[in-house]
Amino acid sequence: MKEKTTVGVIGLGLGQAHLAGYLKDERTEVIGLADLDAGLVEDTALRHGVPHAFTDYRDLAALGPDLVSVCLPNFLHAPVTIDVLDAGAHVLCEKPMALNAGQARDMAFAARRNGRYLMIALNNRFRAETRILKKLIEQEVLGEIYYARTGWLRRSGIPGPGTWFTRKSQAGGGPLIDLGVHMIDLTRWLMGNPRPVSVVGATYSRLSDSVEGVFDVEDLGAAFIRFEGDATLVAETSWASHVPSEGSYVKLMGTRGGAEITGNDLTVYTDLHGEQVNITPAYAPREWSECVAAEIAHFVDCIQAGRTPMSTGEQGVEIMQILDGIYESAAGNRMVHID
Numbered sequence: 001m002k003e004k005t006t007v008g009v010i011g012l013g014l015g016q017a018h019l020a021g022y023l024k025d026e027r028t029e030v031i032g033l034a035d036l037d038a039g040l041v042e043d044t045a046l047r048h049g050v051p052h053a054f055t056d057y058r059d060l061a062a063l064g065p066d067l068v069s070v071c072l073p074n075f076l077h078a079p080v081t082i083d084v085l086d087a088g089a090h091v092l093c094e095k096p097m098a099l100n101a102g103q104a105r106d107m108a109f110a111a112r113r114n115g116r117y118l119m120i121a122l123n124n125r126f127r128a129e130t131r132i133l134k135k136l137i138e139q140e141v142l143g144e145i146y147y148a149r150t151g152w153l154r155r156s157g158i159p160g161p162g163t164w165f166t167r168k169s170q171a172g173g174g175p176l177i178d179l180g181v182h183m184i185d186l187t188r189w190l191m192g193n194p195r196p197v198s199v200v201g202a203t204y205s206r207l208s209d210s211v212e213g214v215f216d217v218e219d220l221g222a223a224f225i226r227f228e229g230d231a232t233l234v235a236e237t238s239w240a241s242h243v244p245s246e247g248s249y250v251k252l253m254g255t256r257g258g259a260e261i262t263g264n265d266l267t268v269y270t271d272l273h274g275e276q277v278n279i280t281p282a283y284a285p286r287e288w289s290e291c292v293a294a295e296i297a298h299f300v301d302c303i304q305a306g307r308t309p310m311s312t313g314e315q316g317v318e319i320m321q322i323l324d325g326i327y328e329s330a331a332g333n334r335m336v337h338i339d
């Protein structure tokens, strides 16, 4: 039997879901946790029988785990991931990869320099319906996908108002970087990760005046993204907007068929024997925590087999280039080219 992959988790907000995923995976052994909140990290370690609890993540990295999850506020992703890679661990870093593409490039470079894997936690790729659609696309059921639309709109869902989430310097932005990163990545992945070449973006902050504390990010953002070849993607996201309720969607238009995911529902539109048909695959949707567990199982598979994981640092850099471009376009009211 293979030796267990030893694991550390840094940041115990969302990091609790990573911890649960590792505890469920018999191939891993969680050897340490880190969080600035001493009570939280000690309680969590005690509750799950994890031998080491630290308030300084560098002490966890010094234990020499094989794999570390970085589940910290966005502004800490780059410096902590680079430190942990330099200490010799593989890293699963939460989304968004970083505050901007420059930081993301440094992270991808640190992974290569150290010969370690860096995977970005874009867990929507692990939903049941998105995996089925990806398989159908790989079988060319949609043909060439030339146009796509995606969005995640909340009526009222500003995360952590007044905390790091709503500060540009610590979050990098609002719903575009928080929710849009998931939907843009998911759609681009379904399209085969085409290279972005230009974007036009717009951002608004019309419904967040009453938020207490610092709020210097958008509450709604939209973009038109052009890829190499001529495929295009329209994206929209909000933390606050006058819509009926929270919802997300992906719509793909291809030469042989189209597909739509609304919430967890997948429908494929195509022609069969000259007739238009709507296909609804049968599957059990996964809970969010199951998607995180599946993402973790995939990364552990890759580490144990010496195989590059999906959702690489390099793909993460391109997503950050798109997001940087959207913000730059919105600020300058012009189209931005992506090199």
Ligand SMILES: NC(=O)c1ccc[n+]([C@@H]2O[C@H](COP(=O)([O-])OP(=O)(O)OC[C@H]3O[C@@H](n4cnc5c(N)ncnc54)[C@H](O)[C@@H]3O)[C@@H](O)[C@H]2O)c1
Pocket (backbone or CB within 6 Å): 010, 011, 012, 013, 014, 015, 034, 035, 036, 037, 040, 055, 056, 057, 071, 072, 073, 074, 076, 094, 095, 096, 121, 122, 123, 178
């Ligand atoms: N993939 C998803 O679906 C998903 C969902 C929610 C959040 N996230 C991402 O996860 C990350 C964390 O979000 P969150 O909601 O858990 O935030 P949070 O603020 O609730 O929790 C962050 C934790 O990190 C700890 N922390 C802060 N600075 C630290 C430091 N220097 N060293 C050690 N610990 C430190 C805090 O004490 C806190 O416990 C963000 O990047 C967010 O975008 C992803």
